Amino acid sequence: MASAAKKKTVRTIPQLRAAMPEQDAGQRSRNFAEVACGYRLEDALHEAERCLFCPDPACVAGCPVSIDIPGFIRRISAKDFRGAYDVITATNLLPAICGRVCPQESQCEGVCPVGETLEPVAIGRLERWVGDKAIAEGWSSAPHIEPNGFKVGIVGSGPAGMACAADMAKAGCEVTVYEAFQEPGGVLKYGIPDFRLPNAVIDAEIENLRRLGVNFECNTLVGRLFTLEQMRDEMGYDAVFVGTGAGYPSMMGIPGESLNGVLSANELLTRCNLMRAREFPQYDTPVPVGRRVAVIGSGNTAMDALRVCLRLGAEKVHCIYRRSRAESPARAEELHHAEEEGVEFHWLTNPVEILGDAEGGRAGNVKGMRCVRMALGEPDESGRRRPLPVAGSEFEFPADVVVFAIGTNANPIIGQTSKIRLDKRGYIETDAELATSMAGVFAGGDIVTGAATVIEAMGAGRKAARGIKRYLGLDPESASPERLFGIPVSEKNFARIRAL
């Protein structure tokens, strides 16, 4: 390896980051094709040269699943692309997805020392390049699997469920993933739009899970079709993982929210992405297309909603956020893309009422909002400066569609239908190994932590898988116990355990 010969320094590496080829902003804001087209081979090789191969790499610590980042970049440099893929998939099953949607600036790339003087190594883009190459070449990391007779049920097919399913399948378990929607993928499918994460990429990664022997059952609402207790006691699952996400959308509770034209970002995005309303009437599901859209909030979900509305044909799309740009929780790249595409941002602005066209403001359609200007005060619990309304600053803002993207809460169905212990806000309570209050039932992802990121959900799925392996006695590190909870492991009848 050439790079090993002489020690690289920030001064000797290529100074400029390889640019990401992108669709032109004017053109792309009217189509659903992917915005970032992906590195070409020469871009990837150039960018790989910029890595210093730090002996104690900060980036690995910054990645929630600790990918051996210098290890895979070194293999790209050596043109051992398959090797790079194997290094990544040793810890992350979904490189083509994470490379696209991770908030790298606050994870791996945020701590890369190259970033102190230059732009940090584009780890995410390299990871995506490897993932895309694997899809194009049909590589998969399916090892030889020795069945062990255990059955594991996974509830929810988002990144947490997928990651847990992969690890349990690799360990030799018979794995079934249950999904309430008609297609697997979770937020990746229904929430994140195609221009950021094409469906073909998600489907390819799901196909890899199928190759590991994972079975998907869609249209299955666990809790209502059968309960967690039934999975464990009647359906023969030795362990269950719950990764149902935090999909329940919040509203603000201001007057006028039931006006027609007011909807949650989840509704907008699900109609558009999963149900393909953007191809209405070829597809049957409609979506409200505003001429003047206001999206409230400034996270990833808000950016997606804004950019979807542009592509659906809105004339003007406005982002309304009560803090300033510096506090916006969206990925830097998304914010930047939205600005380029012509989204108008109204920082330090908050709606206080939604106005309708009918008398009395109850029935009818949205015609605008009453907003108030905000100013930043003292820092709050989150460390961000608390926004406070400026007296006498109210003004009217015309809009015909208003989208709320102000966060989500725990989905209530599992709590309604089982005795699993929830915390005060309705999220599932777990211990450090992600075991829940029900024996044999583990949980992870947004349903435990609240809305987080794709890679954190995957990390949780993998962590739960380690917990499940220990629970089932499959952990090679801890000598396989003969009895667990007083029951002979050979009996495989943990359903008998009653911890409640």
Next chain:
Amino acid sequence: MARAAQTDYEIVAREDFSDATYLLEVRHPLMARAARPGQFVIVMAQPHGERIPLTLADFDRRKGTVTLVVQAVGKTTREMQQSCHVGSALHALAGPMGVPSHVNGAAKVLCVGGGLGVAPMFPQARAHKEAGATVIGVVGFRSRELVFWEDKFRGVCDELILCTNDGSAGLRGLVTDGVRLALEKHPDLAEAVVIGPPVMMKACAEATRPRGIKTVVSVNPIMVDGTGMCGGCRVKVGGRVRFACVDGPDFDGHQVDFDDLMARLARFVPEERRALERWSESCRAKEPAPLEETLELPDPFEEVHGG
């Protein structure tokens, strides 16, 4: 229990009650086992289709089937009327969804069904009967030819008041007239359950309010997922926002804001019209049977009683 083999939602029986109302019995053994009165399902007829909510009108645990009774009102429900035959299969069928109705063994219960709500009332009436209640049923249709399931209702009701708009069968009048009659005859009603178009549920809730009879209604807002994820189904109940698919669909009829519900049902009227027109044209292109006269969409504010 073997793993859920749910890849195929085969239609095993179909019955047409009238030009507009049809019954589909679909194979889904797990769902038949799990279903409780008051719950609903989400159906996708075909891969390009919409997810539409339909109440479970019946379920047979032994046969492993669930029954849906559908009123053809728009693109999806009319298309299903043409495409769903015995032996064909639905693209997707998810559920049961929603909180099951609370059947608490009240002594005397009034069960009211009108329009879309006649069939879904049946499992509720049966559950109340099985719980030991005296069940007074009120069901409404436009005219005699549209009447269905009269025998089934008589089988679970101690008294059945059948109403038709034109008086061709039973009492002449609207469901609400039947309700008023029942209220006069039975001063000891402990509870009322009402399913039907929002206007009808509103009128029935107003009729029971002065007597302080607990009145449960089953609301039917527009839905997407049915799992509490989109908020499209939100309704105002006692001033609070609730999601019908996970907090309901049953709510206290004296607390529901029906005007709000009706306004929200009109959210997609232009799009619904466009979808229906486009579909009707494609049907006309295939076969000459004209569909013009059926093109008029029902007005969600109108009190529909026809079966």
